[in-house]
Amino acid sequence: MTERMGTVRHAVCGLVRAALIGCxxxxxxxxxxxxxxxGEQVVEVTIKEYTFVTRQVPLQLNVPTxxxxxxxxxxxxxxxSRMFDGALTRVESGxxxxxxxxxxxxxxxxxxxxxxxxxxxxxxxxxxRCSLHTNMKGEILLMSVGAV
Numbered sequence: 001m002t003e004r005m006g007t008v009r010h011a012v013c014g015l016v017r018a019a020l021i022g023c024x025x026x027x028x029x030x031x032x033x034x035x036x037x038x039g040e041q042v043v044e045v046t047i048k049e050y051t052f053v054t055r056q057v058p059l060q061l062n063v064p065t066x067x068x069x070x071x072x073x074x075x076x077x078x079x080x081s082r083m084f085d086g087a088l089t090r091v092e093s094g095x096x097x098x099x100x101x102x103x104x105x106x107x108x109x110x111x112x113x114x115x116x117x118x119x120x121x122x123x124x125x126x127x128x129r130c131s132l133h134t135n136m137k138g139e140i141l142l143m144s145v146g147a148v
Contacts (some may be wrong), residue, residue: 004086029070040064040117041142043140045079045128047108048072052079052138059120059142071108076132079114080105083126083140090117 041063043056050073059065065132069079079106090099091106105128106114120126123142130136 007089008063040066043067045069046072047077047079047130047136050136052130052136054138054140056140059066059140061123061142062119062121064119065119068113069106069116070113071110074110076107076109077136078105078107078131079116079128079131080131081126081128082119083115083128087118087121091115092117 041057041059043054043059043065044068045055046053047070047111049147067079071077084103084105086101088099088101089103090097091103091114092110093106103116108114120142126140126142128138128140
């Protein structure tokens with residue numbers, strides 16, 4: 001009986017260890033720390049006078065990224081992008097948190113803000129836009145180290 005309990009305990013510990021390792025990549029999205037000891041890289045986007053005003057640090061691949069968006073206009077806007085396609089994404093807006101794959105963006109009422117957390121895995125030029133006002137566009141540029 002003692003040998004069997006030891007085997008069961010070993011199996012349960014193995015499952016818990018596998019679950020923790022499997023979830024380690026979700027920690028930054030679920031609010032549980034950062035990846036590999038690196039903090040989040042922040043991109044600030046302000047919506048003002050039907051324009052996206054972007055402030056960003058030089059972005060690195062495979063580092064958790066947060067896009068902080070604030071709508072300073074008197075009308076509702078959308079912030080959407082294909083950069084989130086296939087990426088595990090967490091959106092916080094108005095006290096509601098959504099996360100998963102296939103989140104394309106967020107709608108923002110006047111004087112509201114949102115945070116979008118994800119990890120950029122490919123270099124490139126990532127366009128974002130407002131689906132309600134098609135002339136509103138902006139971009140985030142991520143170049144690989146070799147391209148600089």
